[in-house]
Amino acid sequence: MTDEDYPTDDPAVVTCGLPYPTGDLHIGHLRTYVSGDAFSRALRKLGQETVFVSGTDMHGTPIAVQAIEAGVGPLDLGLERHEQYADTFEEFSVAFDTYGHTDEETNVELTREFVGAWEDNDHVYETEIQVAYDPDADQWLPDRYVEGTCPYCGEHARGDECDEGCQRHLEPGEIEAPVSTITGNSAEYHERAHKFLRLSDFQEYLEGFINRMEGTNNAKNQPREWIEGGLEDFCITRDLDWGIDYPGEGGDDLVLYVWVDAPIEYVAATKQYSERVGTEEFDWASVWKDGDGEIIHVIGRDIIQHHTVFWPSMLAGADYAEPRAVCATGFVNIDGRGLSTSKNRAIWAAEYLDAGFHPDLLRYYLATASGFERDVNFSWAEFAQRVNTELADAVGNFAYRALLFANRNFDGTPQEVSLTDDVETEIAQAMDDYEDALNEYDLRTAGERAVALARFGNEYIQHNEPWNLDSEAAAPVMRDCVQLVKAVAVLLQPFLPEKTETLWAQLGEDGRVSDATIADCLQAPPAEFGEPAELFEKIEDDRVTELDEALAAKIEAASSEDADGEGMADETADDGIELEPLAEDDISFEEFQALDLRVGEVVEAEGIEGADDLARLEVDIGHEVRQIVAGIKQLHDLDALPGTRVVVVANMEPSELFGVESNGMVLAAGEDADLLTTHEDSEPGTKVM
């Protein structure tokens, strides 16, 4: 690795985070893959030798669980999606040099080598932990094989995360009341030996690494809290059939955690590329082992820690080279709200293509809508506007009018005139800016600069009015214009690989614009070319309305299918607060009576130190004064509370919050915790019916 500007003398390896094959790809995924693809193509434009790789992440419990549900083997399920992803990438011109998967032999071998190296370097230890076990199925229950209650929030939780409640990551053994997802029976916790990678060995290394790593700000800053706060060791094994066996003794029923073999696929895919083209042509080991290369990871911002903490440690522990940059793309929102696959608030890759739009249009939108790491909003209206004004009006129209005029009047590029100094300077400036932007990992600016050159072209042709000049006077103007078109084609190629290939052909160029480098921007265009065709079609307003309606309809359809009221925090601008849906299940009077509701009077209220929301209340409920913790610290003036009548659930089971015991629950409405009270003079302790 170097810290020199791109292009460097060593090859670059650009990777994209591995897609996990649990569902279809949507525009959120595409943003990352398109960005990685455009960036790697752009590096090549600068003359940097670049290899672009990724693969499907085949292992792990979610796939194993899904496979059981679907009644197929995990490998078959994974492979089916793997093919599907490969096809989708091809459709969107996301052109990996190798797109492999983690169950291939190359990855399996390399993964074992990594683990072996960690053991040789004494970074691995074994310890006993509590693991869920299904006695009926006679099977261990890692991650998603077990469901139960989250020990932190009490919500239903699946395996390694509390996905319905507090979203917290759960370590093995933490989940309460564990139930096997295989048999539905209660699970037991048994002691079990597992392997850990000692991350604390890499503490100092990571502190240095995070300061020299390049890429987006979110990737450079987010891991600091973890690294500087001290690292917990990383459990690298699971009790599972589906995965890569832990090498060595006793490895028959322990497999490696999916996050071990997944990033190693970056190396494996590079190695496969090397084997395909020959190590003379490209040597994977010199990049990954000797460090003679620039490793650049393009990922979604949800897996920053994995790439800036776990992965560099894994590499360092096996004496591999470290990444030069981690670029984490932001998320894609739809119409200003978060994308949600469960609510079908998403644009699926297939859906976009079915709508009949060229893949390049979406590529351009996603790669240049905003800075790399910033979240991007997608709406059909915005999409149409950018396609119309930037691609059709600026780029397409300039290319078309310039080439058409040149073709009609000169049969191509006017000869025996040379490029004007001003235009040459303008193009050279664009090339410089483009290169600078890429060195900042700034695709947006690079793309914008190319479009700006097309705008310059429009101004230039307009000012010079070649249509009002005789042939001799028009020749230099058109010579300049054709050159500008060529430069635009070259610079935009990473974003619009197919459209610019078409334009390249219109220019009469023999080869492919994908093989052109930035220097070709100033090389003379062919003397002859035919009549051009329009590159981009505009998207009409009616079409946008239609697409918006279709999108709204499918979101509506999905929400009426499962009205579980999730995500009620969304705000609506027009009619105030969104109400939670009414409960569907009736309860009996007896069930209601199980609640012992009482009138209480607050006698004392104080904030709990260190907690923002929690307050400790002393509430008189007739028989006694109870200590109750309530999350109202910021929502009420605590000093004014004493004397206030409230309604209390008196038979709530005791709980400890922030070290303070709570013996009941104070009823309050909504997010503002509007306290329930009485309107007459009911004495404390009066039963509420």
Add this chain to the structure above:
RNA sequence: AGCGGGAUGGGAUAGCCAGGAGAUUCCGCCGGGCUCAUAACCCGGAGAUCGGUAGUUCAAAUCUACCUCCCGCUACCA
């Protein structure tokens, strides 16, 4: 609450890290021009005291402190 990331004309963005003429670009809007071109393109104009407050400085969008509001991650609203 802690840690990150934001808050710049109607919308979207740049500049701020290396403080200096009331601020970039795109879209939208108003007026004009032109016709080679996809009713495109070109020119001109209106419009922001750069989230708030207080500082540092001859000078702050740009530095410092505090605060408010959004978005992530982490975390205690029983």
